[in-house]
Amino acid sequence: MKNSGGGDAAKRRAGEAAADEVEDGMVVGLGTGSTAAHAIRAIGERGLDVAGVATSYQSRQLAIDAGIPLTTLEEASVDLAIDGADQVADGNLVKGGGAAHAREKYVDASADRFVVVADPSKEVDALDYPVPVEVLPDARPVVAKRVRALGGGPELRAAERKDGPVVTDNGNLVLDCAFGEIDDPEEVAASLSELPGVVEHGLFVGLADAVYVGTEDGVRVTDA
Numbered sequence: 001m002k003n004s005g006g007g008d009a010a011k012r013r014a015g016e017a018a019a020d021e022v023e024d025g026m027v028v029g030l031g032t033g034s035t036a037a038h039a040i041r042a043i044g045e046r047g048l049d050v051a052g053v054a055t056s057y058q059s060r061q062l063a064i065d066a067g068i069p070l071t072t073l074e075e076a077s078v079d080l081a082i083d084g085a086d087q088v089a090d091g092n093l094v095k096g097g098g099a100a101h102a103r104e105k106y107v108d109a110s111a112d113r114f115v116v117v118a119d120p121s122k123e124v125d126a127l128d129y130p131v132p133v134e135v136l137p138d139a140r141p142v143v144a145k146r147v148r149a150l151g152g153g154p155e156l157r158a159a160e161r162k163d164g165p166v167v168t169d170n171g172n173l174v175l176d177c178a179f180g181e182i183d184d185p186e187e188v189a190a191s192l193s194e195l196p197g198v199v200e201h202g203l204f205v206g207l208a209d210a211v212y213v214g215t216e217d218g219v220r221v222t223d224a
Contacts, residue, residue, distance in 0.1 A: 008034070010119035014214030015039035017221070018082045018117045024049045027076045029107040030063055031083025032056040032100040035117045035214075039082045044068050053078055055107050056100035057169055073110060081111035086202070087129040088122050088211055091224030092185045096132025096202030099157070099168045105200055109207055116211045116224070123213060127185055130176040131192070132157070132202040137173050139197020144175060146195045150188070152177040172199050 015038025022028055022043050030040050030052045040059060043050065044066025051071040054060035063070055083104055085093040093116060095101045108114045133154070135143045144154040157166040157174040166174050182188055182203075189203040208224035 007119070010214035010216065011035040011117070012038045012214065013219050014117040014119065014212045015082070016042040017214070017219040018115050018212045019043045019046070021080055021082075021113075021115065022046070022048060022050060026050050026079040027053060027071060028068075029053050029078045029081030029083065029111050029114070030055060030059040030068070031081065031108070031117075032059050032098045032104060033084035035084040035119065036082060037062055039117055040068070041066055051076060053107055055083070055104045056098065058098065058100070073107070078107060078111040079113070081108045081114045082117060083108055083114070085116050085118050085122055085204070087124050087127050088116060088118055088213075089124050089127045089185075091208050091211065091222075092127060092206070093204035093208060094127050094129040094131055094202050095204055096134075096174070099132065099134070099166050099174050101132055101202040102134050102168070102170060102172075102200035105204060105207075108204065113209050114207055116208045117214075118211065119214050127182045127203075128180060130155070130178040131182075131188070133175045133177050133192060134168055134170070134172045134199040134201070135175055136197050136199060137171075140173055140175065143195055143197045147175065147177050147192075150179075150191050152179045170199065177201075
C-alpha cells in the first residue's frame with residue numbers, strides 16, 4: 001500500500017540527511033531527480049573537498065551550480081552514490097522516471113555504498129510501477145514484442161512540450177513497460193536484460209545499501 005507523501009519538504013529532509021554521509025575526499029555519485037537534487041545542493045552548501053560523478057545532464061548542471069567539481073568513472077572510483085527512486089519495496093527499486101536509469105545504474109552499482117532518497121509516497125509493499133526500458137531506436141519493435149511475450153505492456157514514452165518520443169541522454173528511446181505487481185523483481189530484471197536491443201532497464205535489484213525516507217517530522221533510515 002502506498003503511503004501519503006510529504007511533499008517537497010520530505011524530499012528535502014531525505015536528500016539533506018543522505019548528504020550528511022558525504023565526507024572530505026569522497027567521490028560521490030550524483031543521482032537524478034527532485035529528491036537527489038536536494039542532496040546535491042546540500043553537498044555543495046557544506047563546502048566539502050569532494051568530486052561528483054553525474055548521472056545525467058540535470059545532475060551535471062546542478063553540480064556545477066552547487067560548486068561541486070566533476071569527474072568520471074575513468075578517473076575515479078565512487079565512494080558513495082545518492083539517488084532517488086520512483087518506487088521502493090524491500091530495498092528494490094524502480095527508477096527511470098527521468099530517463100536517466102542507464103547511467104544511474106552503472107554509477108550506483110560502481111559505488112562502495114549506494115543510498116536511496118525518497119519521500120513516503122515512493123514506498124510500496126510490492127513494485128508495480130511501469131518499468132522504464134531504454135532501447136536502441138531501431139530495436140524498439142523487437143523489444144516491444146518480447147516484452148509483451150513476458151507479460152508486459154510496453155508504451156513508447158512521449159516527450160512533453162515537443163512532438164515525438166523522449167530521447168535519452170544516450171540518444172535512445174524509452175519503453176514504459178507495465179507488468180502489474182512484480183512478484184519476483186530479480187526474475188523480471190534478468191529477463192529484460194537478456195532482450196536484444198535493450199540498453200538498460202529501471203529495475204534496481206539488490207543494489208541499494210540503505211533507504212532514507214523523509215517524513216513530516218524527520219527522516220527514517222532503513223538498511224536495504
